[in-house]
Amino acid sequence: MARSRITAEPYLTDDHEEEQRRYDEERRYPEGDGEEDQPRYYAPFFYGVPEGERGDRGNFGDRGNFGDRGLRGNRGNFGDRGNFGDRGNFGDRGQRGDRGGFGDERR
Structure with a gap:
């Protein structure tokens, strides 16, 4: 038993160090704070x-206007934009008013 424990230790140690390095790197250089990630998604x-x-x-209106989804609850932007529910499902925005609620839009 002691033998298998000895052979396993370097693996666990290396794995731990690699995990720790990745964790530290992620904290130092986060992928994004959500402001970049979610709009890309x-x-x-x-x-x-x-x-x-x-x-x-x-x-978008019936989805609990993004605030209730948790994913966007703390976003701030998108929340301040009338949280999608008040935007009349993009039809009333003027800019997208003629797009038929996305149905007819083909780019």
């Missing part, structure tokens, strides 16, 4: 995603 919904993808999402 959601970008397809604002551009050319097929209608079915958007339709299932309840045209």
Whole structure:
């Protein structure tokens, strides 16, 4: 038993050091604080995603206006923009008013 423990130690130690290095690096250089990450993730919904993808999402208004999703609860921006629910599912925004709630938009 002592022998297997000795052979396992270097692996565990190296693994731990690697984990610690990655953890420290992630803390030092975070991937993003959410301000960059989430808009990149959601970008397809604002551009050319097929209608079915958007339709299932309840045209953003029915989704609890992003605030209740936790994911965006602490975002600040998007929250200050009328949290998508007040934006009339993008139809009333003027800029997207003629896009038929994304249905007719093809880029």
